[in-house]
Amino acid sequence: MSLPTSLQEFIATRSSVHLIALASVLTLVAFLILRSLATKRLDDTIPLYTPQGDYKKRWSYDNPHALREAYSQNRNSLFKIWTSQGHWLALPARYLDELKMQPDTKFPSALQSFFLGPYLWPVEKWKLDYVHKGLHKDLNKHLPSMFADARDGANTMTPVEFPECKDWTPIKVHPTVLRLVSKINTKLLIGNGLEKNKEWIDISASYTKNIFLSSAKLRVFHPVFRPVVQYFIPELRDVWRCNRRAKELLAPILAEKIKQERDQDYKKPVDSIEWIRDDASDPKDKNDSHLHAILQLILGALSVNTTSQLITNCIYNLATYPEYTIILRDEAKAALVEAGGEWTMDSMAKLEKTDSFIKETLRHAGHLTLTFQREAKTTLTLKDGTQIPAGSTVFFPTNAVNFDVTLYPSPERFEPLRFYNLRHTSPGNEKKFQLTSITAEQMQFGMGRHACPGRAIASHQVKLILAYLLDKYDFKLKEGQGRPKTVLFQTNQFPDPQGEILFRARR
Structure with a gap:
């Protein structure tokens, strides 16, 4: 649905007060219209768990603890729970192996529906899969060269973003790290000098926040009202602006690629633009700057946001547990000396205590409280006879499993060497508890067809x-201040974006 340009411009000037007023009116109308309609529910044979208290409020602002309550009472069984998107099904770990490789025709990722993609990205839905396919096919194939770029980026760009700090200096960690990771990831994935373009980095750093807030605000409204409400959401208007501007910034790069391809000595560069061009099944998409702009912004949102949040939380934890800075610093120093003064992928693998520290940080404050979000396009009958009804959305309660006392003794305690110790309890555990490991007990990166394809390079980058x-x-x-708090909203866990840590250059 589209509105006349003049009306769009008028709406774009309205303040958030107008959005609140509109929301109140539409919510009242929706209530009057819909209260007599039957609510679509999942199979009544599947038990419904209702968290104590105001469960709708808890889903939005106390999501981790609400899910832990539900999981503790339904650890080994399928159960449904109210979400802002209707009733969803929570999977027990025993079904993951059976479901993880189901084809997308039957059991696709639910993230596009969760983000309400058509409102954010005006392209055909199936074309958004170019990103995932390109990364799965090409990313790890080029991991050695990408590691070298990540190493150079960390060495040259980190001192630019972090000041010298001769004396104790407060630094807002998250925005600083966000810009740093945006620059490094742009260098890794796009290149062509775009990492030096301030406007692109600004867009990359803000895009994730805006798509999350846009979709969260849209989900408040019944679908019948969203085609109108979309024009009153400032973050969504900013997403559209970024889409347009990114197209303008990428168009010259695509034009130069087309020109260079005519050269007899042309050698195809290693970058995500080429991966997507190679994978484009529609020839028109190969050089469509509008499509490439949206795909690159989505790719940046997926990689920049998760990596920067993890680094931010690690820095918060280093300041909270300063005794571990000495342990990790000594480990890094020894590994770097052994490597001859320059990091390699092999020397990174020797940072086992650092790996454990990062993994424990991720266990406590993963980006999402749930993973493995899938949509059942048809009714799925599992080996034990359990049915997942067609039309249902399922998920795995990852955060709840992270705090399962039967898996992790004293799960509420932050133990930086927890996974280091687990790796060394028996000879078969060396690779089971690494940061990038995926098991039914370690699902921060998802599982199966839609597991995070970039977790290896992200691990090195962190x-x-x-x-x-x-x-x-x-x-x-x-x-007089404690660790900056984690901000909770629905299934998201954000490190405090205003949190400050004192930095001082080592003497």
């Missing part, structure tokens, strides 16, 4: 940046 910061700085909390 370690390279932390190793640099540990070598150059000391950290501590501000006087």
